[in-house]
Amino acid sequence: xxIESFVQEFAEQYDEIPAESFTPxxxxxxxxxxxxxxxxxxxxxxxxxxDVRLTGDDxxxxxxxxxxxxxxxxxxxx
Amino acid sequence: xxxxxxxxxxxxxLVTEDxxxxxxxLRTDKKxxxxxxxxxxxxxxxxxxxxxxxxxxxxxxxxxxxxxxxQTGPLGVFRLYKIEGDHFTAGSWLVKPDSEEFAxxxxxxxxxxxxxxxxxxxxxxxxxxxxNKKLVRYHKMFFRPIGEDENNLxxxxxxxxxxxxxxxxxxxxNL
Numbered sequence: 001x002x003i004e005s006f007v008q009e010f011a012e013q014y015d016e017i018p019a020e021s022f023t024p025x026x027x028x029x030x031x032x033x034x035x036x037x038x039x040x041x042x043x044x045x046x047x048x049x050x051d052v053r054l055t056g057d058d059x060x061x062x063x064x065x066x067x068x069x070x071x072x073x074x075x076x077x078x
Numbered sequence: 079x080x081x082x083x084x085x086x087x088x089x090x091x092l093v094t095e096d097x098x099x100x101x102x103x104l105r106t107d108k109k110x111x112x113x114x115x116x117x118x119x120x121x122x123x124x125x126x127x128x129x130x131x132x133x134x135x136x137x138x139x140x141x142x143x144x145x146x147x148x149q150t151g152p153l154g155v156f157r158l159y160k161i162e163g164d165h166f167t168a169g170s171w172l173v174k175p176d177s178e179e180f181a182x183x184x185x186x187x188x189x190x191x192x193x194x195x196x197x198x199x200x201x202x203x204x205x206x207x208x209x210n211k212k213l214v215r216y217h218k219m220f221f222r223p224i225g226e227d228e229n230n231l232x233x234x235x236x237x238x239x240x241x242x243x244x245x246x247x248x249x250x251x252n253l
Contacts (some may be wrong), residue, residue: 015211015212029179032109034179035175035179035182035212036173036177036179036180036181036182036183037182037212037213037215037216038212039179039180039183040183040216040219040250041212041215041216043250044215044219053249053250054250055249055250055251055252056179056180056183056250056251056252057252059179060179
C-alpha cells in the first residue's frame with residue numbers, strides 16, 4: 001500500500017475536482033463537492049480496495065488524505 | 079410508526095404546510111437543483127402540493143418526512159410513495175448541503191427501516207438522475223439496476239439487500 005496510489009484512488013471519488021490537484025496533504029473536506037455521498041464513496045473504496053471498514057468517526061476525525069491513509073494502513077495490518 | 083420520532087440524534091416528523099418555504103429553499107439550492115426536474119418552485123405552489131399530499135398521507139398512501147437537528151433546525155426531506163401491495167418507491171430525498179456530514183445517510187437508513195419494517199414492505203424502488211454520479215455510485219452499492227432511459231436510472235432493492243444495507247450503514251455510523 002503506497003500513498004501515491006491511495007491519493008489517486010481517493011481522488012477518483014470526486015467528480016468535479018481534477019485528480020491531479022490532490023496530494024497527501026489535501027484537506028479533503030475543504031471543497032464544495034464534499035458531502036456524505038463523498039464520505040461514503042471513500043468508505044466504499046477502502047472496503048473494496050483494501051478490505052478495510054472505515055467508520056464515520058474515522059472520517060470525522062481526519063482532515064488530510066494522509067490521515068485516512070494511516071487509518072486504512074493500520075486497520076489493514078490488524 | 080407514530081411521528082415524530084427521535085433517532086440517531088435527529089428528529090423525524092411528517093411535513094406540514096409550514097415546511098413549504100424550507101422545501102422550496104432546498105429545491106432551489108444551487109447545488110441540489112442540478113439534479114431536480116424543473117417545476118413551479120413557488121411557496122404557494124408547494125403549500126398546495128402539501129395540502130393535497132396530506133390527503134394521501136391520511137390514507138396511508140404516502141409519507142413525506144422532514145428530519146431536523148434540535149439545535150440547527152430542518153436538514154432535509156424524503157418521501158415514500160406508490161405504497162402498493164408489498165412495495166414502495168422512495169424519492170424526493172434532499173439534504174441541506176451544509177448538514178452534518180452523515181445526516182444524509184442516517185435519514186436514508188431511517189427511510190428504509192420505516193419502509194421495510196414499519197410498513198412491512200418487501201421491495202423498494204428508486205430512480206436517480208444519471209448525471210448525479212455520486213448518488214448513482216451510492217445506490218448501486220445496495221440497489222439493483224432494473225432499467226434506464228435517457229436521463230434516469232431505475233433500481234430496486236429486495237429485503238435481503240435491505241438487510242445488507244441496514245447492517246452496513248449501522249456499522250459505519252456506529253449506531
